[in-house]
Amino acid sequence: MTEPGAAATAGARWAVTVDRSRCNGSAICAGTAHGRFRVENGKSRPVETEIAPDEAVLDAAESCPWEALTVTDLASGTVLAPEQ
């Protein structure tokens, strides 16, 4: 995994996406990263698609059983989570 510390340099921005075709609404993400995801009608969506670095969102991406959730560093395009 990319060191979260490295990406969390001042001003870094992360992109958060949910592949809704994979998501099955378990809501693990919403509980893991409080306030970051909303699960409605059995699908999750990010509350904000661009965020300041937040470790809990990486945890959410690592915990999604369907690997539906991806976090990328906006500047470099590097996938921060989930670990491949």
Added chain:
Amino acid sequence: MTTAEHPAPSYPFGPSEGLDLHPRYAELRREDPVSRVTMPYGGEAWLVTRYDDIKVVLADSRFSRAATVGQDVPRMRPPIESENILSMDPPDHSRLRKLVSKAFTVRRIEELRPRVQIMVDELVDDLLDAGQPADLAKTVAWPLPVRVISELLGVPKEDRDNFRTWTGLALATGNETTPEQIEEALNQLLGYMGGLIVQRREKPTDDLLSGLIQARDDGDKLSEQELIVLAVTLLAAGHETTANQIGSHVYQLLTREGYWQRLVDDPELVPGAVEELLRHTPLSVGADNARVALEDVEVGGRLIRKGEAVVVMPLLGNRDASVFERPDELDLDREKNPHMAFGHGVHHCLGAPLARVELQLALGTLARRLPNLRLAEAPADVPWRRDKIVRGPSALLVTW
């Protein structure tokens, strides 16, 4: 809103008979969907019976599992909750969950499908060799999940009988088992796992346990106690639930006219049938796994006060007519099936992808190889487990 009774009615409402669901649940869902009950241990709790309300309790971070640890909270069984993945809140919970989630993603588990198929075929061979009538619970339903989780985790074959006995006792409801016996069985499980971890540390193998040891020793991601408890949880959760569900699912199919034949005629029906069986089939003897409100929260029009406990059972959401048409009917063709048999929120079952593969392969293989499968005794004579938190047949005599 009905006036509160004092003391609240005692729970469970009656004994669990076979796979029956007490009629009181449906009444409560209509009349008093967030109601007070007196649990066998720890006093009064809120019982939620509606799908949407259960989801709120399971997903809202104002409801805490961690607040139950070490506390005399309302519960089904004597032991006081100790710290484990299912009794932690984020971010502690996330730290542990992340360590195991990679091994249980849908993608990784699909890679195990061929290996699980081999195991299922071996066990069906054993069933055929046993001669008729044979006990399907003993020869297929139990050994399959035990073998699968043991292999994944890295638990040696020769230890499987021991840990099955201990888990059985550790998960007793306490009607026929003393709190001391439950405690002792739990300690035996922890002691056994502690010993196995020492062995693996000296001679690492290519399995989940060695992976977790590495996460502890090289990454300092979890404590020794957390490591031991996590491994025991995976072992216990990985087989008790699935083993009972396999037996119960076969019973469900064989006791309804034409259901088995449908799986025989149409193998493609299996995945959907498994989802419907998961939705419909009771798993535990009652609502438990209390969540404690960290502040006042309104659920279904009721105010749950800070410090009060809510007990949950996913099955109750799965039988809610506002989400599932004819909820009490087992409908293998059900199209929309957003069941919550694996829970909801951060504690959503880690093993769900694995359980699905095991159930699909077990039922699919049995239907293919034993198209004439039927019960060897009257449905009413099938014996059910007693004094156990997880429901299921204690034996399932079949012929083919």
